Amino acid sequence: MKKSTLITLKTLTWLACLGPMLLLVYQAVTNTLGPDPTANIELTTGYDTLLLLILSLAITPIRKLVPKLGWLIKFRRLLGLFAFFYGTVHMLTYVALYSNFSVQAMLDDIAKRKFITIGAITWLLLLPLAATSTTWAIRKLGGKNWNRLHMLVYVAAICGIIHYWWQVKPGVLAPLNMTISLAILLAARPVLAWWQGRRKAPAN
Amino acid sequence: MLIQKPADIPSSEITPRSGYDWYLSRRRFLRGVAATGAAALGAERIAEIVSPPIGAHAGTKLQTVKSPLSTTGEDLTTLDDITHYNNFYEFGTSKTDPAKNANGLPTRPWNVKISGKVKTPKTFDIDTLLKLRPLEDRVYRHRCVEAWSMVIPWVGYSLSELIKQCDPLPSAKYVQFLSYYQPKVEKWASESTINWPYSEGLRMDEAMHPLTLLAFGLYGEVLPNQDGAPVRITVPWKYGFKSAKSLVEIRFTDKQPPTTWNDLAPNEYGFYSNVNPTVDHPRWSQKSERRIGLPFYAQRKTTLMFNGYGEQVAGLYKGMDLTRNF
Numbered sequence: 001m002k003k004s005t006l007i008t009l010k011t012l013t014w015l016a017c018l019g020p021m022l023l024l025v026y027q028a029v030t031n032t033l034g035p036d037p038t039a040n041i042e043l044t045t046g047y048d049t050l051l052l053l054i055l056s057l058a059i060t061p062i063r064k065l066v067p068k069l070g071w072l073i074k075f076r077r078l079l080g081l082f083a084f085f086y087g088t089v090h091m092l093t094y095v096a097l098y099s100n101f102s103v104q105a106m107l108d109d110i111a112k113r114k115f116i117t118i119g120a121i122t123w124l125l126l127l128p129l130a131a132t133s134t135t136w137a138i139r140k141l142g143g144k145n146w147n148r149l150h151m152l153v154y155v156a157a158i159c160g161i162i163h164y165w166w167q168v169k170p171g172v173l174a175p176l177n178m179t180i181s182l183a184i185l186l187a188a189r190p191v192l193a194w195w196q197g198r199r200k201a202p203a204n
Numbered sequence: 205m206l207i208q209k210p211a212d213i214p215s216s217e218i219t220p221r222s223g224y225d226w227y228l229s230r231r232r233f234l235r236g237v238a239a240t241g242a243a244a245l246g247a248e249r250i251a252e253i254v255s256p257p258i259g260a261h262a263g264t265k266l267q268t269v270k271s272p273l274s275t276t277g278e279d280l281t282t283l284d285d286i287t288h289y290n291n292f293y294e295f296g297t298s299k300t301d302p303a304k305n306a307n308g309l310p311t312r313p314w315n316v317k318i319s320g321k322v323k324t325p326k327t328f329d330i331d332t333l334l335k336l337r338p339l340e341d342r343v344y345r346h347r348c349v350e351a352w353s354m355v356i357p358w359v360g361y362s363l364s365e366l367i368k369q370c371d372p373l374p375s376a377k378y379v380q381f382l383s384y385y386q387p388k389v390e391k392w393a394s395e396s397t398i399n400w401p402y403s404e405g406l407r408m409d410e411a412m413h414p415l416t417l418l419a420f421g422l423y424g425e426v427l428p429n430q431d432g433a434p435v436r437i438t439v440p441w442k443y444g445f446k447s448a449k450s451l452v453e454i455r456f457t458d459k460q461p462p463t464t465w466n467d468l469a470p471n472e473y474g475f476y477s478n479v480n481p482t483v484d485h486p487r488w489s490q491k492s493e494r495r496i497g498l499p500f501y502a503q504r505k506t507t508l509m510f511n512g513y514g515e516q517v518a519g520l521y522k523g524m525d526l527t528r529n530f
Contacts, residue, residue: 028499028500031499033499033500034289035285035288035289035299035496035497036289036299036352036494036496036503037498037499037500037503038494038500038503038504039352039494041500097500097501097503097504100492100504105489108489109488109489112484112486113486113487113488115487166487167487169396169468169469169472170468170469170472171396171397171398171468171469172297172395172396173297173395173396173397174297174298174395
């Protein structure tokens with residue numbers, strides 16, 4: 001790929017990832033966040049976190065399936081970091097607008113409410129991944145260790161989906177699409193590994 | 205290249221109330237034409253006969269009187285927010301779905317069946333119900349179990365007025381409310397695993413309490429479909445889901461009737477579901493609420509016991525453990 005194409009694509013990805021945040025800021029300034037601004041911010045940022053996590057998890061299977069798209073790897077870190085960014089805004093919205101910065105209220109929530117507990121766990125799981133996303137950290141840790149650490153993204157994504165299910169009312173199926181997407185992406189890994197192993201093995 | 209498209213129309217640009225006339229059906233348009241013609245002939249009485257003021261459609265003015273039971277001292281939630289932030293799962297699980305999907309609800313003709321433990325079961329036509337008692341303007345706080353709240357100027361009269369006309373038997377201890385359900389009209393009902401039709405219920409003394417409202421309108425006009433047209437219940441001291449919408453049947457029972465959310469998750473939604481800041485929902489605190497329509501930094505409000513109607517209704521629950529009977 002030409003360098004200029006890569007730069008253009010990266011710029012577009014940045015803009016697409018920043019889009020929802022810029023829209024929220026614009027709506028907050030113009031007071032057009034809708035009837036329930038607090039819930040709008042919380043639900044939008046939560047949804048975008050999961051969406052970006054799923055997109056970042058789609059890159060590896062797509063590359064394996066279509067070797068021509070190998071360059072997609074250059075976008076994985078960007079998507080992952082934006083997922084962490086939206087997850088952090090999501091978490092801070094909870095801290096500020098739901099618990100009103102009350103440490104007592106937050107501890108109470110974490111102790112009593114499993115969807116908040118698992119939400120907090122999800123953010124904590126993403127934290128070391130974001131912290132070790134620099135090229136320097138990869139070199140420092142070594143590829144093997146870094147890969148091992150970043151397996152946590154699977155746990156984080158699963159926790160995030162559980163958080164979504166536990167947050168909606170019983171009987172509401174809104175998280176279903178994301179759950180199926182994640183399930184496919186997770187299942188694709190062993191399936192693709194098996195399929196590629198077969199292709200590489202000499203034909204009898 | 206922004207992926208997310210901007211909000212369709214800023215809410216500030218949606219014309220309130222008067223704009224509803226544009227939804228009117230062809231029939232009503234023709235009726236209007238006929239009425240105009242008749243009036244032009246100088247025969248207003250004929251216009252009355254050709255086009256009786258039945259108030260069949262959202263946006264039609266209702267004749268109302270003031271009510272001493274109206275809540276004062278609160279800023280009203282705008283009509284735009286009341287009609288575009290709804291939980292009406294038959295029309296979709298998103299708050300914005302009912303406004304988009306409920307226009308197919310056939311609110312005329314409409315009958316409400318009275319059944320169960322009554323002297324003689326009967327059926328009320330919606331226009332009869334509308335004329336049964338003078339319609340009152342009643343402002344109530346509305347607190348959703350999801351911890352948001354509104355202040356709504358309802359139009360209606362106390363449910364007790366209707367119950368008195370139903371001759372319930374002494375064995376009638378509870379009242380069950382059943383909502384309209386037609387999967388062909390409410391195609392979105394399958395977005396949740398709820399066992400339709402929507403069912404709610406009250407103890408007889410709760411149903412007879414003057415604050416329990418049989419509502420036909422809001423903001424002085426006929427209920428928009430997404431708010432439970434043509435007739436619904438409004439119980440201001442209970443979480444919003446207790447107030448069943450689009451009623452087709454009122455059933456008097458001797459036992460506590462099954463109710464939709466209580467059936468689905470009894471640990472989350474009690475039969476009583478009185479607004480109570482000291483009893484948390486398993487998934488969130490009920491100590492405070494978000495007032496709809498305010499900027500994000502100004503939404504948080506303290507939730508009041510019985511939604512602020514304790515003076516009138518606390519007596520109903522004397523001696524009851526409201527933590528157990530939540």
